[in-house]
Amino acid sequence: MALRIVVCAKEVLDPDAVNNYALEGKLVIGNDGKSLTQSSIPRLMNAYDEQAIEAALRIREAGVACTITVVSVGDPGDILKHAASLGIDEPVAIQADTAALDHHGIAKLLAAFVQSRGGADLVLCGRQGSDGDQGVVSALVGEHLGLPIVTIARAIDVTVAGDTFGVRVVRVTPDGDETVAVAAPAVVTVSNELGQARYPTMAGRMAARKKKITSVTPTDLGVAADALRPKVTLTKQFVPTVKGACEMIAGATADEAAANLIARLRAESVLR
Amino acid sequence: MSRVVVCTWGTTGGAEELLTLGHGVATALGTELTWLVVGATAEDLGGIAGRHGVATVDRIVDAKLTTFGGDVAVEALAQYARQFEFRLWLVPQTFDARLTAPRLAARIDAGVVMNGLALGADGGEIAVTASAFGGDTRVVYLLAGAERYIVGMSTSALAVEPAPTATTPPVRDVALDLNGTEERIQVVARTETSGPRIEEATILVAGGRGLGDKANYRLVEELAEALGGMAAASRPIVDEGWAEPARQVGLTGKITRPQLYVAAGISGASQHMVGCAAAKTLVAINRDPEAAIFRYAKYGIVGDCLEILPALTRAVKG
Numbered sequence: 001m002a003l004r005i006v007v008c009a010k011e012v013l014d015p016d017a018v019n020n021y022a023l024e025g026k027l028v029i030g031n032d033g034k035s036l037t038q039s040s041i042p043r044l045m046n047a048y049d050e051q052a053i054e055a056a057l058r059i060r061e062a063g064v065a066c067t068i069t070v071v072s073v074g075d076p077g078d079i080l081k082h083a084a085s086l087g088i089d090e091p092v093a094i095q096a097d098t099a100a101l102d103h104h105g106i107a108k109l110l111a112a113f114v115q116s117r118g119g120a121d122l123v124l125c126g127r128q129g130s131d132g133d134q135g136v137v138s139a140l141v142g143e144h145l146g147l148p149i150v151t152i153a154r155a156i157d158v159t160v161a162g163d164t165f166g167v168r169v170v171r172v173t174p175d176g177d178e179t180v181a182v183a184a185p186a187v188v189t190v191s192n193e194l195g196q197a198r199y200p201t202m203a204g205r206m207a208a209r210k211k212k213i214t215s216v217t218p219t220d221l222g223v224a225a226d227a228l229r230p231k232v233t234l235t236k237q238f239v240p241t242v243k244g245a246c247e248m249i250a251g252a253t254a255d256e257a258a259a260n261l262i263a264r265l266r267a268e269s270v271l272r
Numbered sequence: 273m274s275r276v277v278v279c280t281w282g283t284t285g286g287a288e289e290l291l292t293l294g295h296g297v298a299t300a301l302g303t304e305l306t307w308l309v310v311g312a313t314a315e316d317l318g319g320i321a322g323r324h325g326v327a328t329v330d331r332i333v334d335a336k337l338t339t340f341g342g343d344v345a346v347e348a349l350a351q352y353a354r355q356f357e358f359r360l361w362l363v364p365q366t367f368d369a370r371l372t373a374p375r376l377a378a379r380i381d382a383g384v385v386m387n388g389l390a391l392g393a394d395g396g397e398i399a400v401t402a403s404a405f406g407g408d409t410r411v412v413y414l415l416a417g418a419e420r421y422i423v424g425m426s427t428s429a430l431a432v433e434p435a436p437t438a439t440t441p442p443v444r445d446v447a448l449d450l451n452g453t454e455e456r457i458q459v460v461a462r463t464e465t466s467g468p469r470i471e472e473a474t475i476l477v478a479g480g481r482g483l484g485d486k487a488n489y490r491l492v493e494e495l496a497e498a499l500g501g502m503a504a505a506s507r508p509i510v511d512e513g514w515a516e517p518a519r520q521v522g523l524t525g526k527i528t529r530p531q532l533y534v535a536a537g538i539s540g541a542s543q544h545m546v547g548c549a550a551a552k553t554l555v556a557i558n559r560d561p562e563a564a565i566f567r568y569a570k571y572g573i574v575g576d577c578l579e580i581l582p583a584l585t586r587a588v589k590g
Contacts, residue, residue: 144378180457233417246569265571
């Protein structure tokens with residue numbers, strides 16, 4: 001029996017481009033007071049989700065027979081094509097207006113999709129979206145499916161014993177790495193510590209052209225509009241102001257500047 | 273009555289900061305504040321709670337509760353939430369709470385928001401300001417549409433202030449039935465970190481890409497030692513293997529709040545600043561006078577950190 005992996009992915013605004021604009025003080029908030037509307041900011045797959053796909057591909061390469069489905073809620077942009085070019089089995093788009101959904105609604109749709117497929121052995125998610133940084137969808141999906149949730153994986157190892165799958169995860173914690181064991185089915189969130197996600201090969205790109213994206217609606221999944229009513233509404237977005245009152249310490253040489261700084265810190269009782 | 277609940281694991285993770293916030297919000301909402309303490313603690317809960325105007329302290333102590341993050345903890349909190357009503361449930365955003373909070377929310381069909389930096393109640397409406405895009409932007413979430421909410425608050429920027437009127441709250445033990453709950457995830461191995469932790473250091477010297485090479489990280493360590501502090505690092509150089517992960521400061525590392533933070537060769541990306549913005553005095557050393565780090569710093573030296581770091585070490589020793 002093949003290991004059924006479902007990877008949840010989303011499209012985000014390139015966080016590096018957002019960071020660059022923010023650092024230059026040029027990040028523009030749209031007329032609605034909450035959207036980042038600069039068209040020069042590229043849209044791409046959430047990098048943590050790319051690493052979740054990478055984790056799935058590595059499990060397959062380790063010799064575990066598996067099917068890899070990548071699912072995204074809302075307009076997937078190019079991310080499902082990108083996923084297809086990496087060699088996953090089925091890209092799935094759940095039709096929905098993400099602007100009208102909160103993370104609770106997204107999680108309900110993702111969980112309903114997994115259920116519609118008769119479950120999954122491993123649900124992989126990025127540790128968080130690099131846009132909202134909330135990091136809650138994976139936990140909500142896990143709870144809706146009644147599955148254990150292992151967060152912040154740096155490595156995932158699957159062992160097959162007959163019809164059952166054992167999952168070993170090395171997770172990154174503030175106190176160092178921790179290795180945990182859990183029986184599938186389970187949800188695992190993947191972090192950047194997994195390492196660089198691969199790029200598609202030319203052959204992968206060619207094959208992806210022929211791959212059809214499966215499209216499903218909330219109705220197909222048995223999710224009523226009422227169940228998707230948001231609990232949390234984003235009403236505003238702004239760029240925080242930074243005080244910017246740095247006093248530059250000068251000196252003719254590095255030693256002089258250093259001595260001036262240390263003297264200053266001592267005068268201010270920051271240092272003894 | 274729709275209480276405000278502040279839920280902490282023992283008294284850790286910024287409990288008093290959150291009690292201060294919780295009391296203000298409860299007052300604005302015209303309701304009472306309950307402090308839910310999970311896990312055993314030797315601290316004087318009634319005394320701490322009284323200073324912060326807490327109406328009731330609820331305590332959950334169970335031999336099966338070993339962490340704030342596991343299946344047993346989530347089940348315990350869900351049982352408590354079904355037994356006692358509330359409107360707003362605040363948790364300090366610890367590593368464990370990042371998972372516990374949304375899991376609890378899903379169990380009891382509450383709304384959830386994490387990364388909260390500020391929270392206000394105005395005209396009965398609750399709004400949370402949270403960090404987004406790695407700290408580059410702030411977003412405001414309106415909590416309307418559900419009866420109950422769980423909010424994870426980053427406590428490093430919150431103040432601790434006693435309530436205007438102290439209370440003498442009862443401390444009651446809440447009995448739950450956790451017999452049917454077992455941890456589904458087993459810890460097989462753990463890297464034991466010993467010795468001092470950068471979160472607790474009063475002086476930190478952090479190095480970034482500006483060091484140019486792994487070998488130069490020793491300049492950071494030498495200054496840290498001369499200052500009686502600890503060496504820290506930005507995420508890129510931890511990713512490169514120049515420094516240990518336990519030394520990483522920032523969104524995906526440690527949140528520190530030292531008296532003195534020296535950032536050497538660090539550009540000042542938002543995700544790094546999340547981990548050191550609470551420093552009392554921030555000193556930046558960077559070759560680029562336009563580097564973002566200088567906008568956060570109190571004192572700056574424009575120069576090559578490979579020259580400035582050893583010069584600082586000499587100046588401290590001299």
